[in-house]
C-alpha cells in the first residue's frame with residue numbers, strides 16, 4: 001500500500017475508533033438519563049413548529065424551547081434536561097465525551113479566525129466552528145468557568161444579561177425559528193470549508 005494511502009486509511013480508522021468511543025459514551029449517558037428521566041424532552045415535534053418563531057412555539061406548547069425541541073439532538077435535549085433540573089452537569093458531561101473525536105485527534109489543527117473589528121482567535125474545532133466563534137465574540141469564554149458550570153443561578157443571571165444585549169443587536173431576535181438556526185449553522189460550515197480549501 002502506498003504510504004499516503006496507508007496514512008489516509010490509518011487516520012480514517014482512528015477517527016472511526018474515536019467516533020465509536022464517542023457514541024458509546026453518549027449512549028451510556030443517554031441510557032443513564034433515560035433511566036432517571038424516563039422520556040423527558042424527547043417528544044415528537046409538530047412539523048410547522050420548525051418554521052414558527054421559537055418564542056411563539058414555547059408559549060404555544062407551554063414548554064421550554066430546549067426541551068420541546070429535544071428530539072432534534074442531545075445538544076437541545078440535554079440542555080433542556082439541565083434547565084429542568086437546574087444542573088448543567090447533564091449538558092457538560094454530554095460534551096465532555098462529545099468533543100473527544102473533534103478535539104483529540106491530529107486533525108484538530110489550530111486555525112485562526114479574523115474578525116472585522118480586528119480581533120483574532122484560534123480554534124481547533126473544525127466540526128462546528130460557529131460554537132467557538134459566538135462564545136468568543138460574546139465574551140462567554142471570559143466568564144468564570146466554575147460558576148458557569150456549577151452555579152445555575154449565576155448562569156441564569158449571565159444568560160439573562162446576554163439575551164437582553166442580543167435582543168438589541170439581532171434584528172430578528174424575536175422571530176428566530178429552528179430552521180433559521182439550522183440554516184445559519186449550515187452557512188457557517190460551508191464558508192469554513194470554502195476558506196479551508198482556499199488555504200490549501
Ligand SMILES: *[C@@H]1O[C@H](CO)[C@@H](O)[C@H](O)[C@H]1NC(C)=O
Nearest residue numbers: 147150151152153154155157
Ligand atoms: C451563585 O451565583 C449567585 C448569583 O451570582 C451568587 O449570589 C452566589 O453567591 C453564587 N454561589 C456560590 C456558591 O458561589
